[in-house]
Amino acid sequence: MALRVQRFPSASPSAAIAARAVAIVLALVTAGLLLAAAGAQPIRLGQQVLRSTFSGFGIEDVGLLVTPLILTGLSVAVALRIGAWNIGAEGQFYAGAFAATGIALFVPGPGVVMLPAMFVAGALGGLIWIMVPTLARAYADVSELITTLLLNFVATLLVYYVSTGPWLDPGGHALATTARLKHDVPEFFGLVHWGFPIAVLLAVTLAVAFSFTHWGYEVRIAGSNAQAAKYAGMPFRRHLIVVMLLSGAIAGIAGMLEVAGTVHRLQGGISNNFGYLGIMVAVLARGSCIGVLAGAALMAVILNSGIVLQTQGVNTSTVLAITGLILFFTAIGDELAHFKITRSQPA
């Protein structure tokens, strides 16, 4: 009887979760060592982070950060369900924020009407932004990964252009932003606005739709084996288009809620990398809509730590690098979770 390492086609859930946990811890330890090498004191920084995260303000800050992360995470996760990589949540986020701001700035009306209108505009903005990549993928098999990503740069430039040019605050109170929007998403608790419960509700609704509806069943089949889905007569192309447009719309909603709930002005850099971090969230959640809630919470804590670290002289790009480190270790852990030590059968 000899022991040997064998790879299995699917990882057991417990091994997968354990690998994830180890990966995240190792990534943070590595980051700490690198920071120490750069002359920082990681242990003191860690204590600082923990103290301010679990203070009253810390919880509210995390609540503000978690809302867009849930939504962009959902956006990526939903597309992954049918096997599409939406790397463009960042751009759709900007497009949604742009559309909602346009409505808020140029259409007069009471808040009761305007907020829902902005919400719809945000969703439509995101949807339109993913339209070309969706159709190109569905009808010409052009990789959506590249097209969605390239549109991020276009959306970023568009928002930068309008907020410094045509839509620049005429009052001149702030540089390089639009005027303050007249309509706010009302507060839910403390500083956290109603976007948070909306995002959670959306995650739960989507989880139910994927698990318990005929549509969800077909999308899951199409995502795990497109050939089988087509052979079984499922409308693969229609599902692909609907799911990708839905993915764009969700990211657009994230942008609308961010501009109308948190920032209140459209400005360059408003997305705060939420679109890219959404990829992290979806990957950490393994494409599960409920898992997105946990993944977003983790990312929000990391982001908030980043803000705390900034006051200690560690800058945002370092946080981005640490995020990449976590993603890297997670990818390694996911693969290692497939291996088991087994006893070979006696001949």
Added chain:
Amino acid sequence: MDLVTGILHTSLLAGGVLALAALGEVLAERVGVVNLGVEGLMALGAITGIAAVVTTKSPTAGFLLALGVGFLVGMVFAAITVLLRANQVLCGLALTLMGTGFAATVGKAYSGIPAPATFVALPLPYLSSIPLLGPVLFTQNVLVYLIYIVLPLLIHFLMFRTRHGLNLRAVGENPAAADAAGIAVQKIRFWYVTMGAALAAGAGGYLTLAFVPSWSEGVVAGRGWIAVALVIFAGYRPLNAVLAALLFGVITSLGFVGQARNWPIAAPILSMLPYLGTIAFIVVPVVAWHRMRQAMAAPAALGIPYYRDLR
């Protein structure tokens, strides 16, 4: 130099960044590995280049160091994606985040410092005095000649005219068959992915040593992603990749000219051109010419790790 010569000269210079990165990606994708970390590798190469040239005052040292950093990081990436067989999309995205973040962190100290020495134009005797074409083609720096002439021809010859090239393409198309024929699949994948990463970082070095030439956060500005897209547009062929990069050089330099000459179009709108152009160029051909799809198709095993025991 008149306007047309100026545009073409800048196009060649601007396209060089994309051409070098795209050639690197061709190497990786031809053996069946998608490297989405090009953007991050370029950022690392860019900061390495500027840091080295500030210290040594030698652009050649800067470029070689950028290649070296790309080679080392590429070995790590190849070890994880080829040998360990982790998910290529995730590792690539992670590499982009790490590279961009790390370069920006280190780059704070170098932000806005112009490179004290750059690759200067090296006019070729006789050729550079040809009217119109001479100043465009033959008064460039040494890297431009390397990127547009030496490297693509070398890679093309290696890939399509040698036994080794046939082997490496077989690894990208059908690794199981290649393995059965006695080709060392994992070894070939490992080294080509590593070399591809080195070229991507070299492209970053070119950016800060010959084109921009200084470091600022976001200096790479999505060029890595455009390079990945160009490889698809070029049908995974090295010579096409260089021509495609040149086309994008033209689009980029039109944007520059527009800004310099005060065209009535806002600068951010002009800056959108390369991205929109890239999308148009990867979408339109496949829609317009269905027959091209076969000829320009990706290697069949692209993105799929190879497990000998599952073949």
